[in-house]
Amino acid sequence: MSFVDWFDDYEDRDWQTTTEGTVRYALVGLGWWTTEVAMPAIADSEFGETTVLVSSSTEKAEQVAEENDVSRGITNDDFKDGEASEHYDAVYVCTPNAYHLEYVEAAAELDKGIICEKPMEASVERAERMVEACEHGGVPLMIAYRMQTEPAVRRARELVESGFVGEPMTVYGHNSQPLLEMIPDPNQWRLTPDLTGYGTSVMDLGIYSINTARYLLDRDPVAVQSILATEHEDFEGLDDERAAFMLDFDGIEMVSTATQNGQTDSQLTITGTEGQVEIRPAFPGTCRLHVRRGDQSLDFDREEFGAVEEMREEFDYFADRLLTSTPIKPDGEHGLFDLKIVRAIHEAAKTDRSVAISE
Amino acid sequence: MSFVDWFDDYEDRDWQTTTEGTVRYALVGLGWWTTEVAMPAIADSEFGETTVLVSSSTEKAEQVAEENDVSRGITNDDFKDGEASEHYDAVYVCTPNAYHLEYVEAAAELDKGIICEKPMEASVERAERMVEACEHGGVPLMIAYRMQTEPAVRRARELVESGFVGEPMTVYGHNSQPLLEMIPDPNQWRLTPDLTGYGTSVMDLGIYSINTARYLLDRDPVAVQSILATEHEDFEGLDDERAAFMLDFDGIEMVSTATQNGQTDSQLTITGTEGQVEIRPAFPGTCRLHVRRGDQSLDFDREEFGAVEEMREEFDYFADRLLTSTPIKPDGEHGLFDLKIVRAIHEAAKTDRSVAISE
Numbered sequence: 001m002s003f004v005d006w007f008d009d010y011e012d013r014d015w016q017t018t019t020e021g022t023v024r025y026a027l028v029g030l031g032w033w034t035t036e037v038a039m040p041a042i043a044d045s046e047f048g049e050t051t052v053l054v055s056s057s058t059e060k061a062e063q064v065a066e067e068n069d070v071s072r073g074i075t076n077d078d079f080k081d082g083e084a085s086e087h088y089d090a091v092y093v094c095t096p097n098a099y100h101l102e103y104v105e106a107a108a109e110l111d112k113g114i115i116c117e118k119p120m121e122a123s124v125e126r127a128e129r130m131v132e133a134c135e136h137g138g139v140p141l142m143i144a145y146r147m148q149t150e151p152a153v154r155r156a157r158e159l160v161e162s163g164f165v166g167e168p169m170t171v172y173g174h175n176s177q178p179l180l181e182m183i184p185d186p187n188q189w190r191l192t193p194d195l196t197g198y199g200t201s202v203m204d205l206g207i208y209s210i211n212t213a214r215y216l217l218d219r220d221p222v223a224v225q226s227i228l229a230t231e232h233e234d235f236e237g238l239d240d241e242r243a244a245f246m247l248d249f250d251g252i253e254m255v256s257t258a259t260q261n262g263q264t265d266s267q268l269t270i271t272g273t274e275g276q277v278e279i280r281p282a283f284p285g286t287c288r289l290h291v292r293r294g295d296q297s298l299d300f301d302r303e304e305f306g307a308v309e310e311m312r313e314e315f316d317y318f319a320d321r322l323l324t325s326t327p328i329k330p331d332g333e334h335g336l337f338d339l340k341i342v343r344a345i346h347e348a349a350k351t352d353r354s355v356a357i358s359e
Numbered sequence: 360m361s362f363v364d365w366f367d368d369y370e371d372r373d374w375q376t377t378t379e380g381t382v383r384y385a386l387v388g389l390g391w392w393t394t395e396v397a398m399p400a401i402a403d404s405e406f407g408e409t410t411v412l413v414s415s416s417t418e419k420a421e422q423v424a425e426e427n428d429v430s431r432g433i434t435n436d437d438f439k440d441g442e443a444s445e446h447y448d449a450v451y452v453c454t455p456n457a458y459h460l461e462y463v464e465a466a467a468e469l470d471k472g473i474i475c476e477k478p479m480e481a482s483v484e485r486a487e488r489m490v491e492a493c494e495h496g497g498v499p500l501m502i503a504y505r506m507q508t509e510p511a512v513r514r515a516r517e518l519v520e521s522g523f524v525g526e527p528m529t530v531y532g533h534n535s536q537p538l539l540e541m542i543p544d545p546n547q548w549r550l551t552p553d554l555t556g557y558g559t560s561v562m563d564l565g566i567y568s569i570n571t572a573r574y575l576l577d578r579d580p581v582a583v584q585s586i587l588a589t590e591h592e593d594f595e596g597l598d599d600e601r602a603a604f605m606l607d608f609d610g611i612e613m614v615s616t617a618t619q620n621g622q623t624d625s626q627l628t629i630t631g632t633e634g635q636v637e638i639r640p641a642f643p644g645t646c647r648l649h650v651r652r653g654d655q656s657l658d659f660d661r662e663e664f665g666a667v668e669e670m671r672e673e674f675d676y677f678a679d680r681l682l683t684s685t686p687i688k689p690d691g692e693h694g695l696f697d698l699k700i701v702r703a704i705h706e707a708a709k710t711d712r713s714v715a716i717s718e
Contacts, residue, residue: 169601170616172531176630225584225711227605227612242528244605244612246586253586253603255614257529263635263651269624271535276622292622352584353712 010302011151013313019046021323023113025315026052026088028079028103029095030064033117038092039068041311047319051087054079054103080106089113090322092144092315096189097197098122104130108137113322115142115315119207119342120335122197127339131332142318142328143335147212149313152287152300156270156277157216159291165272168217171247171254172269173209175283176262186234190260198339198346199228199240206243206258206345208283211330211338212268213247213254216277220337221247221254223356228349232261245345248354285310369661370510372672378405380682382472384674385411385447387438387462388454389423392476397451398427400670406678410446413438413462439465448472449681451503451674455548456556457481463489467496472681474501474674478566478701479694481556486698490691501677501687502694506571508672511646511659515629515636516575518650524631527576530606530613531628532568534642535621545593549619557698557705558587558599565602565617565704567642570689570697571627572606572613575636579696580606580613582715587708591620604704607713644669 025042027034027050042048052072055061061073072084080102090113093103100121107114114134120143121127134141147153160168179190179200189195190204197203202210214220226245235241242259266282275293285307289300321328340357348355384401386393386409401407411431414420420432431443439461449472452462459480466473473493479502480486493500506512519527538549538559548554549563556562561569573579585604594600601618625641634652644666648659680687699716707714 165622169618169621170533170535170603172533172614172616174529174531174628174630176529178632223711225586225605225713227584227607229610229612231610242612244529244614246584246603246605246614248586251588251590253588253601253616255531255603255605255616257531257612257614257630259528259630261632262528262630263524263633263653265628265630265635265651269533271533271616271618271621271624273537273620274622276624292624294622351712352582353710354584 010155013316014154015149015317016320017326018320018324021047021319022049023047023090023319023322024049024051024088026054026079026091028054028076028091028093030055030060031094034094035064035068037307037311038094041308042315044308045312045316045319047323048315052084079103082110085110085112090115090318093117096195097203098195101126101130104141105133108133108139111137111139113140115144115318117144118211118335119197119203119339120332121339122195124336124339124343127332127336131336134332140322140328141332143330143332144314145211145215145330146310146314147208147283148215148330149317150287150310151305151313152279152289153212153215156279156289159277160216160270161218164275164291164293165270165277166274168252168270168272170271171213171217171252172267173213173254173256174258174265174267175205175208176257176259176266177205177264178262179260180234191234191238193237196238198342199238200235201240201243201258201260202245202342202345205260206245206256207338207342208266209256209258209268210247210341212282216268216270217249217252219249221341221357222250223248223354224341224344224348225354226345226348228346235261239346239349243345245348247341369514370664372675373513374508374676375679376685377679377683380406380678381408382406382449382678382681383408383410383447385413385438385450387413387435387450387452389414389419390453393453394423394427396666396670397453399667401674403667404671404674404678406682407674411443438462441469444469444471449474449677452476455554456562457554460485460489463500464492467492467498470496470498472499474503474677476503477570477694478556478562478698479691480698481554483695483698483702486691486695490695493691499681499687500691502689502691503673504570504574504689505669505673506567506642507574507689508676509646509669510664510672511638511648512571512574515638515648518636519575519629520577523634523650523652524629524636525633527611527629527631529630530572530576530611531626532572532613532615533617533624533626534564534567535616535618535625536564536623537621538619539593550593550597552596555597557701558597559594560599560602560617560619561604561701561704564619565604565615566697566701567625568615568617568627569606569700571641575627575629576608576611578608580700580716581609582607582713583700583703583707584713585704585707587705594620598705598708602704604707606700
């Protein structure tokens with residue numbers, strides 16, 4: 001491929017297989033990510049249309065529906081009872097982690113395609129139940145790792161696959177944000193142990209580094225080590241206000257840091273014997289690709305490709321697979337493995353030793 | 360301090376206490392670092408003068424002396440016997456790690472000031488003997504961590520001290536180079552277990568991340584965890600062709616990677632609750648400072664400040680302290696602690712668990 005082609009094809013949807021069809025979505029959980037990112041992304045997408053909004057109260061569901069020109073707003077209970085199910089083909093689940101399972105189970109009962117936010121649930125056991133529910137219902141389940149359809153990440157993966165970095169040797173992943181400045185509420189669900197699951201910084205931020213490394217390297221870690229710490233009072237009951245961990249990819253070593261109480265930054269760097277591929281910022285919706293090989297380097301900037309565009313790509317990928325009845329990745333098993341990694345990271349911190357990730 | 364002052368004073372020698380005097384050096388070990396970096400640095404320095412070169416053979420010592428306009432070239436044995444000792448005031452030791460001790464011991468016997476390259480020796484035990492020899496001889500010993508007189512690193516330290524990053528939360532240090540491309544000799548000392556000591560990537564590269572983090576945070580780690588691996592045949596007998604390790608600074612967590620078989624790169628990043636200080640490149644002689652706080656960032660570039668300039672600052676700092684008979688940091692105890700960290704990193708990799716760093 002010529003450099004001009006590489007440049008011009010950068011944002012090409014190398015995954016796209018169809019150009020026809022529509023997927024109508026019910027969106028469950030109307031937090032800011034759904035209203036400010038997912039809904040605009042679906043509106044901007046080729047295949048998607050939001051037809052039903054689902055929230056805790058009739059009032060909220062109807063109000064948000066009206067504000068966003070969506071025809072139906074229903075309650076969580078209505079949704080579980082199958083109300084308006086003839087008006088949507090697929091369900092996007094974006095509630096607090098610990099509520100994912102019940103909506104996925106309901107959607108599976110209703111025979112709908114499902115795209116569920118990451119981490120897929122609050123524990124390994126509940127994630128396993130989710131996988132079983134979708135298998136039992138015979139419905140496709142995608143876990144919403146939008147990095148896997150991010151053009152910068154996909155180009156980075158191609159570069160690693162093609163040998164640009166030589167043999168990958170070390171990986172660094174970082175993700176930090178000042179959560180309490182972004183959402184000044186100490187009682188928010190990300191800081192509520194029962195709702196978030198295994199802590200907060202690894203579950204909510206570290207998971208980006210973990211999953212993107214798995215995707216870029218096309219392999220899974222076999223063991224982890226970690227140091228977790230909490231000091232801030234608003235993180236009470238959670239062990240990882242900040243987190244440092246290492247993933248042993250059986251021949252490639254990754255180190256990673258994450259904190260919900262830190263300056264915003266994110267980075268994913270793979271250093272190989274002959275080159276380096278880096279995405280920085282990596283995860284907040286403005287991925288920038290940087291590559292180095294020998295004494296040459298290249299920084300690739302795109303304008304106007306943020307979280308909405310990333311979610312648009314993800315929804316259209318999901319729809320493409322749904323419309324053509326072909327397998328969808330990343331699936332439930334893939335997301336389940338991340339939860340096993342996160343669980344092992346929390347175990348390792350307690351024991352001060354390496355913990356193998358059980359299959 | 361105004362921003363203009365900060366800019367203009369960036370390279371100020373905030374450590375300087377005198378403007379008079381000369382320190383005459385004997386340089387022991389005439390590898391490329393000595394001839395291409397240390398010697399030009401001393402020539403460019405305010406207080407230094409190279410008067411004696413010391414090497415394995417009379418021929419080599421005299422040849423290098425002649426090529427560099429130095430008046431005397433003597434052998435290692437001559438040096439140990441005190442030959443020409445009236446012609447130098449201080450000794451710079453830049454041999455393979457495992458030879459440092461014998462030259463420091465000889466210099467201490469001769470009552471000379473000593474600046475010894477890092478890591479200070481091949482093992483904790485030998486480093487302890489070095490500290491004892493200098494204490495016994497009553498001579499000053501500085502370990503040549505040139506980052507501690509690097510203007511970018513000193514400014515970064517000031518920023519951390521002044522609260523620019525808020526509370527430091529996580530640290531990342533990385534250092535990689537393609538050693539066998541730089542020095543295409545599988546029998547070089549850095550790949551020879553008896554000469555390098557505890558492996559190669561942590562001893563030779565990781566030590567920059569470790570020591571610079573200690574300096575920037577002004578605290579020491581209490582425990583380490585690590586994953587080390589070797590595959591390349593030229594690294595036989597060494598356990599860390601590549602290394603991933605975590606340092607527990609008792610309230611701040613650091614993750615780090617290093618490899619002697621990787622694309623050249625280096626980075627030292629401290630992420631705090633309110634900001635970030637980063638040096639990248641960090642260690643190869645062209646430190647660039649990057650700072651971020653909230654949604655603002657600043658990248659500070661200097662031209663023409665490479666390894667020679669870094670070594671010049673270090674030699675002049677050493678000379679300043681020697682000429683004024685004041686204590687020199689980083690001293691032997693400081694360097695010894697790094698070797699305890701490195702030893703613990705190698706122990707941790709064998710046991711797959713956290714290893715406390717013994718005082």
